Amino acid sequence: MRHNARRPPSVVGRVLDVLGAFTSDRPVLTLSELSRRTGLPLSTTHRLAAELVSRGALQRDGDGQFRVGLWLWEVASLAPHGAQLRESAMPFLEDLYEATHQNVQLAVLDGAEVVYIERLSGRHAVNVISRVGGRLPVHATAVGLVLLAHAPADVQEQVLARPLKRYTGRTIASPEQLRRVLADVRQQGYAVSDGQIELVALSVGAAVHGPDDTVVAAISVVVPAQGTDPFTLVPAVRASARGISRALGAPRTLRLPEDVRRETHQSFH
Structure with missing residues (x-):
């Protein structure tokens, strides 16, 4: 400056x-x-x-x-989204990495950007530009879409009011499109970002909830775009996010997911 x-x-x-x-x-x-x-x-x-x-x-x-x-x-590790979140998340990130051997990421929201606080990457994983401590825009990443979808309304409006940088022909570039995508993320419980930053990669993300059930972070797996069906990755990503949320003490994890039906056994005499 x-x-x-x-x-x-x-x-x-x-x-x-x-x-x-x-x-x-x-x-x-x-x-x-x-x-x-x-x-x-x-x-x-x-x-x-x-x-x-x-x-x-x-x-x-x-x-x-x-x-x-x-x-x-050392100072940065004292931040609210620092060491404790990373330590709680690591076992689940490692499991997700072992299941995919691709890029597994943990990120938090900071204004109109996401900050990556952890990333695991295999030797043969698809190339990504994210890095630990690095930033990317919320509208063009799966973790960003998840975090923005659950952010306060004023934060969403600030992002929607700004120009949305286009990285590829697939990047979300209009506020109207972004509003629709955010609504889908809230309804579905996950986000897919296909070729928004680089055409060779797509990512699937899900929300991590904290002790008061608010969204405190998001995780994602980044895989090659070609030949990958992103919906096959959704269950694993959501399960990992739910595991981290449980480790953080999120009350919502004590309840069964909405898509699980509880059956009780009745005995008759």
Whole structure:
């Protein structure tokens, strides 16, 4: 973020700008690159970077380049959707991976984007652009459609009011279409995103509920689009999501699913 004299940045703002300069494409930066990306003077950047290194928020390599430090990972693990959710989900994600040997993902909602907090991937799995800590738009991913379908109405309206980025010819690009899809997701209990980000991949997602039965996350499996019937994956994905919800203490998991019929045995004398 480049600053101007009319609105001088606060100290916190400058620190966050330094940390925000790192991206998945540029995880390692020189001091001059940090200064250029933040719009801060080189002397200010040097002082802030040195302080961040001393606290472990940044690491400095032998050649003087900077990268994100482990201390930030420690802080991030304290987030509400951090370690506890991941630990509860891992056994079920591993089971889903063993059943598919494709990409299995866990994500949470952040505004108009999803943030991936875990991903398991096989050596021969279809290529995906998602990564742990990475973000993708809600309208073009199965986890995003699930999370948006169960988000508060004001959050949905904010997303629907924004331009919907088109990645392929199959990407949902109109608010009307997105509204219909979200209604289907709520009714069916799962989402299918076929070729929306990359034509070679499709994903099937389902919701994870927390202790108060609200949707706190979503999981998905991403498989090759060609030759795959996504509906064959729905039962496994929904079962995994239900297992994670049960581990988190969601009351809804104590009830039988709506599509299960209970039969009782009566004895006659």
